[in-house]
Every structure is written in structure tokens, then in C-alpha cells.
Amino acid sequence: MNDKEYEDFISTVSHELRTPLTSIRGFSETMLTSWDKLDDESKKKFLKIIVEQSNRLINLVENMLSVTKLNNTKDSFIYKEISVKPVLETTIAIIKTQYKDKKFNIETEPNLVPILADKDKFQQIMTNLIENAAKYGDENSTITVNAETAGNNVSIKVSNTGIEIPENEYEKIFTKFSRIDNPLTRKVQGSGLGLYITKNLVEKMGGKISVISKNHKTTFEIKMPAADIELQARTKCKQ
Numbered sequence: 001m002n003d004k005e006y007e008d009f010i011s012t013v014s015h016e017l018r019t020p021l022t023s024i025r026g027f028s029e030t031m032l033t034s035w036d037k038l039d040d041e042s043k044k045k046f047l048k049i050i051v052e053q054s055n056r057l058i059n060l061v062e063n064m065l066s067v068t069k070l071n072n073t074k075d076s077f078i079y080k081e082i083s084v085k086p087v088l089e090t091t092i093a094i095i096k097t098q099y100k101d102k103k104f105n106i107e108t109e110p111n112l113v114p115i116l117a118d119k120d121k122f123q124q125i126m127t128n129l130i131e132n133a134a135k136y137g138d139e140n141s142t143i144t145v146n147a148e149t150a151g152n153n154v155s156i157k158v159s160n161t162g163i164e165i166p167e168n169e170y171e172k173i174f175t176k177f178s179r180i181d182n183p184l185t186r187k188v189q190g191s192g193l194g195l196y197i198t199k200n201l202v203e204k205m206g207g208k209i210s211v212i213s214k215n216h217k218t219t220f221e222i223k224m225p226a227a228d229i230e231l232q233a234r235t236k237c238k239q
């Protein structure tokens, strides 16, 4: 990273940290100073905002930590059999609170096989992809998350309608600090790290990631190894 990139990075990160922190401080201060004047409903509303903004901070910090850990081979992955659907449900429940105009739709096969992955990292991957779909999707649009068996893998697709990613930018968006310059990206905050981290995590766990953006629709697909015995053995050898 050169000096200019470093300065840009620090300024984006500071801004992204400051926004939720300011809101957490503001709402907790109001509750402390005006406790007796606030009705229960307002208190509940304020607490909800504090929780939402804390979640936002946690995701951000997770991503920051991942960047520094990515080149560190000692970073341990704890591989377990994971059912995909509950992870998708938890992830969406958290993201939903921040994107109230969006609808979320999960489509899964009835007997979807579990994947072999590190659960926290898989959740981080799904958070990045689903949050992007919510962040960059059209207003009031529906985000669809589809999971199905695909050979020895489980394919998980996250789709949204909205401004397309030009084909010549497909590779670039997975690199560090890259954001596409369009009116929407300028309007929403981001560090350009999410997809870089996501791709690294997916590939470290033996998966693949790709994107197709056409006809006003963007779909990110990850393919994660299914947790059958042979694949488990192979993954253990790699560690």
C-alpha cells in the first residue's frame, strides 16, 4: 500500500467506524439523560438501534481483522459439517433490521447436504454477500438466496436487482479496496474490502466464487464443498 492508499484506507475506515459509534453514543446518552421522560416504546426503539449499530461495527471489525489475517497461514479454520439454511436465516435476520425496505427470500432444496466449512467464516461470507445485495439493490427490491446441491458442492446464489456490474469489472471487484464508480456506490459507504475478503475465505475453504450481472440483475454464486467423507479427508490433508 502506498501513502495515498493508506490515507484513503484510514479515512474510509474511520468514517465507517464513526457513523455507528456516533449513533450508539447518541442514543445511549439520550436514554441516560432522559430516562424518566421516555416511554417504554421509545426505550425499546433506541435499544434496538444500539444493537443494530453494534452488529454493524462487529461486521466491520471482523472484515478488518480478516484482511490482516489473510496472509497469515496460522489463522485457523475449524472445519465442521454445517447446515446451510440456519446460517442463511440467522444472517438475514441480522441484516434485515438495517435494510427495512428490502424483502428477503430463501430458497433451499428439501434435503440439502451440509457443507464442510468453518462456521464463523461461512457466516462472514454470507453476511458480506447478502449485505451487498441489500446495499446495492434497487429500493424496495427482493433479495433472493438460493441453495442447492451441485455435484460435490453446494451452490449458494445471492441475487438482487439493481445497477449492473460491467463485465470488465467482474475481476476487479474482488481485489482490495475496489469499488465501482456509479451513483449508487457513491451514495453508500464502503471500504471495498468485503468481496476481497469473501473470495479469500471461500477459496481457503476449497470453494469458488463468481458473479454474473446482466439485465438489471446481479447474482453472486459460491460453491462450497459438500461434507462427504472423501471431501473431509481431502480438506484435512490440506491443513
Ligand SMILES: Nc1ncnc2c1ncn2[C@@H]1O[C@H](COP(=O)(O)OP(=O)(O)O)[C@@H](O)[C@H]1O
Pocket: 128, 132, 133, 136, 137, 160, 162, 163, 164, 165, 173, 178, 179, 180, 181, 185, 189, 190, 191, 192, 193, 194, 195, 196, 218
Ligand atoms: N450486489 C451488488 N450489486 C451491484 N454492485 C455490487 C454488488 N456487490 C458489490 N458490488 C460492487 O462491488 C464493489 C465492491 O464490493 P465490496 O468489496 O463488498 O466493497 P464495499 O461494499 O465496501 O464497497 C462495491 O463497491 C460495488 O460497487
Ligand SMILES: [Mg+2]
Pocket: 128, 131, 132, 190, 194, 195
Ligand atoms: Mg460490501
